[in-house]
Amino acid sequence: MHGALTGQWIPRVIFGWDPLWVSGAVFVVTYAVIISERINRAIVALLGAGLMIFSGVLNQQAAVRGVDFNTLGLLAGMMVIVAITRRCGVFQYVAIWSAKKVRAEPWGILLMFSLVTAFFSAFLDNVTTVLLIAPVTLLITEELKVNPYPYLFSEILFSNIGGTATLIGDPPNIMIGSAAHLNFMDFVVNLAPIVLVIMVATLVPIYVIYGRRLHATEEARGRVMHFDEREAITDTRLLKQSLFVLALVILGFMLAHVLRVEPATIAMFGASLLLLLDNWPRKAEEQSRQVHRAFGEVEWVTIFFFVGLFIVVAGIDRSGILKILAHHVLDLTGDSLPVTAMAVMWVSAIASSIVDNIPFVATMIPLVKNMGPTFGGPDALLPLWWALALGACLGGNGTIIGASANLIVAGFSERAGHPIRFVPFLLQAFPLMLFSVAIASLYLYLRYLS
Amino acid sequence: MSVELIMNRRPVTLQATDTVAGALELLLKHRYRSIPIVDADRKFIGLFEARHLLGLLLPKAATVPGGLTDLTYVHDSIEDLRLRLREVSGLSVRECLENHAEAAPESSSAEKADDDTVLVRPGTPLTETLLLLYRGRCSLPVVDAESGRLLGVVSYWEVFRRLAGKD
DSSP: OHHHHTTTOOOOOGGGOOHHHHHHHHHHHHHHHHHHTSSOHHHHHHHHHHHHHHTTSSOHHHHHHHSOHHHHHHHHHHHHHHHHHGGGTHHHHHHHHHHHHTTTOHHHHHHHHHHHHHHHHHHSOHHHHHHHHHHHHHHHHHHHTOOSHHHHHHHHHHHHHHHTTSTTSSHHHHHHHHHHTOOHHHHHHHHHHHHHHHHHHHHHHHHHHTGGGOOOOHHHHHHHHTOOGGGGOSOHHHHHHHHHHHHHHHHHHHTHHHHTOOHHHHHHHHHHHHHHHHHTTSOHHHHHHHHHHHHHTSOHHHHHHHHHHHHHHHHHHHHTHHHHHHHHHHHHTTTOHHHHHHHHHHHHHHHHHHSOHHHHHHHHHHHHHTTHHHHTSGGGGHHHHHHHHHHHHHHTTSSTTSSHHHHHHHHHHHHTTOOOOHHHHHHHHHHHHHHHHHHHHHHHIIIIIO | OBGGGTSBSSOOOEETTOBHHHHHHHHHHHTOSEEEEEOTTOBEEEEEEHHHHHHHHSOHHHHSTTSOSOOTTOOOOHHHHHHHHHHHTTSBHHHHHHHHHHHOOOOOSSEEOSSSOEEBOTTOBHHHHHHHHHTTOSEEEEEOTTTOBEEEEEEHHHHHHHHTTOO
């Protein structure tokens, strides 16, 4: 979608400079400043986008055509749905219910919270999931008088692993799905099975390192067993409405290819429907307040960051850099699909553990598309898309700065007096990340490349 | 008219090393909602508030920013809370303030001490003082800008007494 849609515009760069160099320079400077984290990433991306236009690499039409509105609509729609749904307390309900199901036994709770995190992350964005699960985790570990670190550590890993499983689980998947025309079921069929294997494989070392040492007194467990999860539901009507719309939206994603609609349409329609149900009996002023509040919870910084990035990437795509880069990559991998797929997965994993996976994937998508002709058309690129999705999503687990969800948990944990330090996290999480990518490599090879 | 003219110049104070248990006794005895903490030179350190004490009794999961918004499903007994109070009663009031400051949301108005306490200067106009009290402060420490010393405290009681002509 990126490359093809940048259209008929022929770059007319100021001073007659070479568009290749100008767009390359804008791209490198933009990404360098984003990585430095000195200036808010949305500001940097939008300035980079402006420079691509002012310098003449793109015009406004070409820039707008580079923006993937399917990704933006899907993100914004899901953010509105989650903002409304979370008010009813269903997430606390599920967390407490799951803790009581294992009789408030510390390892059981770690296991359940990890699975709950993975499940929610598969359907909601990872940041939202950890924002909801981390406070409940802290509450329960406080009551049990056990160290919350193993729980939060595990939740970070499982939010990124769970998010890998579906189209809507993690922004890289949304972008890949949109650009490569892969639907919700494509992701479930191709990625969910290996995600389940990786989840089990990750739980084993977590049990060995932490699980077997977790103990709580009978009295402390009794306190948790006294929690009444039904009282966590603050609004039964809203609960029913939210679950109804969420189920409808997920059904819509599953049937998207039959219905011939894009995911953004489904998410936005779902968001509008939930807004309608939530506001139906309210007075006009109250409606304005509620709608304002729901839209206010959309992460506009992320949305504008995407807009800027899409334009910057459209600039380097239009100037032909990515085509040249794709040829270089293919020269290195000897035009071999298995070697290219493995390279894409491992480079994505390592890169995503250090830098934000969103700008990385935004660049990789047109790069992979440019490889299409070599491998015999878009269909042959499937293993590369799965390699990119698995590498970019799982790679986020490598370091505490590898994904936004990691930083959110770290921030919360620090405020609560349990800081998660960079190096200790790295020493445990990075090997686990490499382990998960190794499993994914084996899967990719056996299923698609052998 | 400035706050200097109506403030209470002899407020009850706490020393930084005083314990939470001691502070609780003072709060109960005087029915105050907050007591200023000073060092040996009477330099202002912070304001120990009754809600800090409540914060110590509540799960951190609900008192840190971004934490739980309600605890409707938690059923701690009075014994559980007494036990928690016993655990924290030996903390110094300074430690208590520091714990609170780590988790405190930013406040935006007036001048601040090292936590989210709002304080005023002796020359702060009366109307501004009223506005700060109106915004939910029960009492305001009056602190000298240069020396950092506590000069007094102003609460709405001082304001009302003055208005009613009962001073």
